[in-house]
Amino acid sequence: MAIADLKAATRIPPKLVTIRVKRWSPTKGKVEWREYQVETYRGMTVLEALLKVKAEKDHTLSMRYSCRMGVCGSCGMVINGVPRLACQTQIAEVASESNPVITIEPLYNHPVIRDLATDFNPFFGKHASVKPYLIRKDIEEREGPTGEYILKPEELENIYQFSLCISCGLCYSACPVAASDPEYLGPQALAQALRFIIDPRDEDPNTRIAVVDSEHGCHRCHYAATCSAVCPKAVDPAMAIQMLRSIVFRHRLGFWRKRTSKPAEKPKEWQPKKPMPPEAQTIPGVDLEQMEKEPVIVEVDGIKVEIDYKFYKIR
Amino acid sequence: MGLTDRVRQYRNLPGFLQASLNPWLIKARNNPERLAFVLHRVTGFTVLLYLFLHIIVTNTPARAGWEAWDSLMEAFGAALFNKVGEFIIAGFVIFHGMNGIRLLLTEFFGVCIGKPEKPKPPYIPPSFKACQRRLLYLVFALWPILWAIAGYIIFKG
Numbered sequence: 001m002a003i004a005d006l007k008a009a010t011r012i013p014p015k016l017v018t019i020r021v022k023r024w025s026p027t028k029g030k031v032e033w034r035e036y037q038v039e040t041y042r043g044m045t046v047l048e049a050l051l052k053v054k055a056e057k058d059h060t061l062s063m064r065y066s067c068r069m070g071v072c073g074s075c076g077m078v079i080n081g082v083p084r085l086a087c088q089t090q091i092a093e094v095a096s097e098s099n100p101v102i103t104i105e106p107l108y109n110h111p112v113i114r115d116l117a118t119d120f121n122p123f124f125g126k127h128a129s130v131k132p133y134l135i136r137k138d139i140e141e142r143e144g145p146t147g148e149y150i151l152k153p154e155e156l157e158n159i160y161q162f163s164l165c166i167s168c169g170l171c172y173s174a175c176p177v178a179a180s181d182p183e184y185l186g187p188q189a190l191a192q193a194l195r196f197i198i199d200p201r202d203e204d205p206n207t208r209i210a211v212v213d214s215e216h217g218c219h220r221c222h223y224a225a226t227c228s229a230v231c232p233k234a235v236d237p238a239m240a241i242q243m244l245r246s247i248v249f250r251h252r253l254g255f256w257r258k259r260t261s262k263p264a265e266k267p268k269e270w271q272p273k274k275p276m277p278p279e280a281q282t283i284p285g286v287d288l289e290q291m292e293k294e295p296v297i298v299e300v301d302g303i304k305v306e307i308d309y310k311f312y313k314i315r
Numbered sequence: 316m317g318l319t320d321r322v323r324q325y326r327n328l329p330g331f332l333q334a335s336l337n338p339w340l341i342k343a344r345n346n347p348e349r350l351a352f353v354l355h356r357v358t359g360f361t362v363l364l365y366l367f368l369h370i371i372v373t374n375t376p377a378r379a380g381w382e383a384w385d386s387l388m389e390a391f392g393a394a395l396f397n398k399v400g401e402f403i404i405a406g407f408v409i410f411h412g413m414n415g416i417r418l419l420l421t422e423f424f425g426v427c428i429g430k431p432e433k434p435k436p437p438y439i440p441p442s443f444k445a446c447q448r449r450l451l452y453l454v455f456a457l458w459p460i461l462w463a464i465a466g467y468i469i470f471k472g
Contacts, residue, residue: 225348229344
C-alpha cells in the first residue's frame with residue numbers, strides 16, 4: 001500500500017504493543033503463534049519493533065530486511081492482513097490504543113523458508129522469464145554502443161511508473177489468482193513485460209508477447225486489482241495487465257506495431273581546446289612562460305603564497 | 316487461538332485450501348474491485364450450478380414424457396422455495412451480467428483503465444481514478460434496484 005496515512009509518523013502510537021508473529025521452522029515443521037510485548041516510540045516502524053524483539057526478547061526470530069527505508073523491497077510481510085513493507089509501516093498506522101495488537105505473517109503465495117523469510121526464487125524466475133532487459137537486433141551495436149538510445153519525455157511517462165518496481169513481491173502475495181495457480185506469472189512479471197514491450201528502445205516485443213500470451217500469462221488475470229492497492233512504489237500492475245491484454249489482442253489481429261527508436265547520432269569527437277594567444281591575457285604584464293619557469297611568490301601578511309600560473313591561463 | 320488464526324495457519328499451504336481462502340482474508344484499503352471479483356466468482360459458480368440443475372429439470376419431457384413434466388410443474392411450479400430460488404438466481408445473474416460488461420470493457424478492450432502517469436503523493440493508482448471505478452459504483456448502485464424490480468416481477472407477476 002502506497003503510504004496511505006501520510007501523517008501516521010507524527011502520531012503517538014500506543015506505549016506498549018503486542019506483536020503476534022506466525023512462526024514456522026523447517027526442523028519443527030509446525031506453525032505456532034508467538035506474542036511479544038514491545039515498548040514503542042513515536043515514528044517507530046514495524047521493522048524496528050521486530051528488530052527490537054530480535055535484539056531483546058527472542059534471537060531466533062528470522063526475517064529478511066536490508067535498507068530499512070523502502071528501497072530494497074526485502075521486508076515484505078503480511079501485517080494485519082494486508083501485505084506491506086515492514087519498514088514503511090508505522091506502528092501508529094496499524095495499532096491503536098483500543099487494539100494494540102499487530103499480527104505479522106510471512107507473505108502469502110511464496111514458499112516459507114523460516115518464520116517471516118520467504119523464498120523468492122520462483123518469483124524471480126517468473127520475472128526473468130519475461131526478459132526484463134533491452135533487446136536490440138544489432139548485437140554488435142548492443143555490446144559496443146556508439147550512442148544512447150533516444151527516449152522522448154512522453155514515451156518515458158508511459159513506462160516510468162512501471163519502472164519504479166522494486167520486486168518486493170507484495171502484489172504477488174495479494175493476488176487471488178496467484179493463490180489458485182502457482183504457475184501464474186503474477187502482476188510483477190506482467191507489469192515488467194509491459195514496461196519493456198512498450199519501451200521504444202527495445203526491439204524484440206514478440207518473444208515477450210509469446211511468453212505473456214499463454215494460459216498462465218496475462219489472460220489469467222481477473223482484475224481484483226489488489227496488486228495496485230498494496231503496491232508500495234506506485235506501480236499500477238492491474239492497469240499494466242489490462243494494457244498488456246489489449247496489446248496482445250491487437251498483436252494477434254495484426255494491428256499492433258511496435259515503435260522503436262534508433263540510437264542517437266555519434267557525438268562529434270572531443271577536441272582539446274586551443275591555447276589562448278598571448279594577446280588575449282586578461283591581466284596585463286604577466287609573462288606566463290616566465291612564471292612556468294620560476295614560480296612567483298608573494299608575501300601576504302607574513303604568509304608566503306605561490307601564485308599558480310594555471311589560474312592565469314584559464315582566465 | 317481464534318478461528319481466523321486457525322484459518323491463517325493454513326495460508327501458506329499450496330493447493331485448493333489456500334486458493335479458496337486467499338480472496339477472503341486480504342483487507343486492502345480502497346479496493347472494491349476485489350469485492351466485485353469475489354462476488355463475480357460466487358455468482359458465476361452459483362449460476363453455473365443452477366444451469367446444470369435447470370437443464371436436468373427441463374429435459375424431463377424427453378426423459379419421462381409430458382405427463383411427468385405436468386405433474387412436476389403442479390407440485391413445484393408455484394412453490395415458495397422455487398420462487399425464492401428464482402429470486403436469488405435473478406439477483407446473481409443481474410450482478411454477474413452488469414459486472415461482466417464492465418470487465419469486458421476493461422479486460423477485453425483495455426478502455427476505462429486510465430493512463431500511466433508520474434505518481435505524486437497522495438498517490439492513488441490511475442486505474443482506481445479511472446472510469447471503471449465509476450462503472451463499478453454504478454453496478455453496486457443499480458444492483459439492489461434491479462434485484463428489487465426482479466423480485467416484484469417474480470412474486471407478484
